[in-house]
Amino acid sequence: MLTTERHQLILALLKEQGTIKLQDLVEQLQASESTIRRDLVQLEEMKALKRVHGGAALLKQKGIEPSLNEKRYANHLEKQQIGRLAASYIDNDDCVYLDAGTTVFEMIPFIKEKNVTVLTNGLMHIPLLMEADIKTFLVGGKLKVATNAIVGSQAVQFLSDYRFDKCFLGMNGIHPDYGLTTPDPDEALLKMRAIQLSNKSYVLADSSKLYETTFAKVAAIEEATIITDVNDEEAVLSLQKHSNVKVVTP
Amino acid sequence: MLTTERHQLILALLKEQGTIKLQDLVEQLQASESTIRRDLVQLEEMKALKRVHGGAALLKQKGIEPSLNEKRYANHLEKQQIGRLAASYIDNDDCVYLDAGTTVFEMIPFIKEKNVTVLTNGLMHIPLLMEADIKTFLVGGKLKVATNAIVGSQAVQFLSDYRFDKCFLGMNGIHPDYGLTTPDPDEALLKMRAIQLSNKSYVLADSSKLYETTFAKVAAIEEATIITDVNDEEAVLSLQKHSNVKVVTP
DNA sequence: AAAAATTCAATCAAAATCATTCAAAATCAT
DNA sequence: ATGATTTTGAATGATTTTGATTGAATTTTT
Incomplete structure (x- = not known):
C-alpha cells in the first residue's frame, strides 16, 4: 500500500471513531507497527491528528461531523x-x-x-x-x-x-x-x-x-x-x- | 502504445482510484518501468498529477485534508x-x-x-x-x-x-x-x-x-x-x- | 510504592523505489 | 534508402521505506 493511501485510510478511520489504537491500525492496514508509528508521527507533524498513548485522536473538532x-x-x-x-x-x-x-x-x-x-x-x-x-x-x-x-x-x-x-x-x-x-x-x-x-x-x-x-x-x-x-x-x-x-x- | 495514449490511460485510471502504484501502471499499460516513470514525470510537470513514492496521486482529492x-x-x-x-x-x-x-x-x-x-x-x-x-x-x-x-x-x-x-x-x-x-x-x-x-x-x-x-x-x-x-x-x-x-x- | 505489562523511539539491515545513463529500437525527415 | 531524432527498456548506484529488534518510558496492576 502506498504511504499516501495509508494516511488517507488512517484519517478516514479516525473520523469515524474519534480515536483509534495503534494495534487496530496495524491490523486494518496490514502494515507493521514501525510503519504505522512513522505514519502517525508524520500525520501529527502535518497537524492532521494528535498522538495519544497507544494510538491517535482527532484534533478537537466538536461537531465537524455529527457527534x-x-x-x-x-x-x-x-x-x-x-x-x-x-x-x-x-x-x-x-x-x-x-x-x-x-x-x-x-x-x-x-x-x-x-x-x-x-x-x-x-x-x-x-x-x-x-x-x-x-x-x-x-x-x-x-x-x-x-x-x-x-x-x-x-x-x-x-x-x-x-x-x-x-x-x-x-x-x-x-x-x-x-x-x-x-x-x-x-x-x-x-x-x-x-x-x-x-x-x-x-x-x-x-x-x-x-x-x-x-x-x-x-x-x-x-x-x-x-x-x-x-x-x-x-x-x-x-x-x-x-x-x-x-x-x-x- | 503511443505516449499520448498512455498518458490518457494513466489519468483515467487515476480519476477512478485517486492513487495508483507504478507497478500497476506497468502491468496495465504493458510498458516498462522506465517508460512509466518518464510518463509520470511529464504528467507532473504538466500539473496533471503528483508523484508519490511508489506511484502517483490526483492533485486534489475531494474530502482529503488540504495539508x-x-x-x-x-x-x-x-x-x-x-x-x-x-x-x-x-x-x-x-x-x-x-x-x-x-x-x-x-x-x-x-x-x-x-x-x-x-x-x-x-x-x-x-x-x-x-x-x-x-x-x-x-x-x-x-x-x-x-x-x-x-x-x-x-x-x-x-x-x-x-x-x-x-x-x-x-x-x-x-x-x-x-x-x-x-x-x-x-x-x-x-x-x-x-x-x-x-x-x-x-x-x-x-x-x-x-x-x-x-x-x-x-x-x-x-x-x-x-x-x-x-x-x-x-x-x-x-x-x-x-x-x-x-x-x-x- | 513496586512490579509487570504495554507502548514508545531509535537503530539497522533488507526491500523497494528512484534517477541517471546508455545502447537498441522505432520513428521521422530528406 | 539513409541519416537524424526520439522513444524505449535495461542496468546501476543512490535514496527512501519497511519491518524487526532493543532498551527506555509510560501505564496498569498488585
Whole structure:
C-alpha cells in the first residue's frame, strides 16, 4: 500500500471513531507497527491528528461531523428520509440557506438540482457541499465551538444582505402553542432572520422534537413547513391544524 | 502504445482510484518501468498529477485534508520556524487576522498569549484554532474549493467592518520592485484590505518566495514586515534595504 | 510504592523505489 | 534508402521505506 493511501485510510478511520489504537491500525492496514508509528508521527507533524498513548485522536473538532453519539442514534434512518424529502423541494437555480442542524446535514447528498447556491453557517456541512460540487457561501461571524457553527450578531448582519428562495432549519422544539424553539439564543436569532429572508421555510425535525419546547423562540409554528417522520398519527394530525406538515414514512 | 495514449490511460485510471502504484501502471499499460516513470514525470510537470513514492496521486482529492495534498510537506521545518517567530509577535488581548496560507497555519500552535481573538478566512485553520482554544471569527463569503478559503467581494466587505492589531499573511512573491504578490486576484483583494485595516502587517514566506513575482499585486514591499528563513544572505541584505525583514535560522 | 505489562523511539539491515545513463529500437525527415 | 531524432527498456548506484529488534518510558496492576 502506498504511504499516501495509508494516511488517507488512517484519517478516514479516525473520523469515524474519534480515536483509534495503534494495534487496530496495524491490523486494518496490514502494515507493521514501525510503519504505522512513522505514519502517525508524520500525520501529527502535518497537524492532521494528535498522538495519544497507544494510538491517535482527532484534533478537537466538536461537531465537524455529527457527534459520534448522535451518528449512532436510532433516528439516523429517519433523518436521512427527512433529508431526502427536504432536498426534493429544491429546484434548479435555487438560492438556499442551510443552518447547522444534523438533519439538514443529511439532506445535502440528496441535492441533485443544477446551479444551486447554498449559504450556510454550519462548518460541518462543508465537506459534503464540496463533495457535491455545490456553489457554497459561508456566513461570517463567531465560531461556536460546541456546534461548529457560525453565530453572533455579525452572522445575523451578514445574513441580512441576502435573500433565499428557501431555507432549511433544524429545530429542537415544535409546539402548536409555543412555536418553533431552539436551545441557543444566538442560533435562534439566525434562524429567525433566515425565515424572514426566505420565500419558503422548512423545518427538519424527527418526531422526537414534536410537542417539545426549548429555551429560545424562533418563530410561530405557522411560519414554516414541518418535515418530520411518523410518530403518533394523532399528534401529526393535530399539528396539521396549525401548520403545513410533510411526513416521511420508513 | 503511443505516449499520448498512455498518458490518457494513466489519468483515467487515476480519476477512478485517486492513487495508483507504478507497478500497476506497468502491468496495465504493458510498458516498462522506465517508460512509466518518464510518463509520470511529464504528467507532473504538466500539473496533471503528483508523484508519490511508489506511484502517483490526483492533485486534489475531494474530502482529503488540504495539508495532505502536498507531495512532501514542502519546506516544513522552515515554515514551522517562521510560524514560531510570527507567533512571538502576538501580545495578550491582540485582535489578529490570519489568512489562509500554509505558513500561517504553522504559527497557530505557537500562539500562547491570553485572550487573543482571531479572524480568519482559512477553513483549514479551524481545527487548530479550536484545539488551541482561541476565540475565532470566520470571514463570510464565497468558498474557494481549491484552497479551502473564503474569498470574494462579500469577504472583503465583511473584513472592512473590523480592525486588527496585527495581520499575518502568506505570500507567493516578494520582490523589491514588484512588491508583494499572490496568484489569485480574489485573495489579493483580501490581503490588501487586511493590510489596510491592521496596525502592523507581517508576511510569512519561506525563502523560495523571495525575488519571485506572481500575478496579482497585494501591496508595496515596505508595507509589511517579512518573516522568512535564510536562503541567500546577500539577497536578504538587499531586501532589507526596502523592508523590515526578520530571519529565522534552523 | 513496586512490579509487570504495554507502548514508545531509535537503530539497522533488507526491500523497494528512484534517477541517471546508455545502447537498441522505432520513428521521422530528406 | 539513409541519416537524424526520439522513444524505449535495461542496468546501476543512490535514496527512501519497511519491518524487526532493543532498551527506555509510560501505564496498569498488585
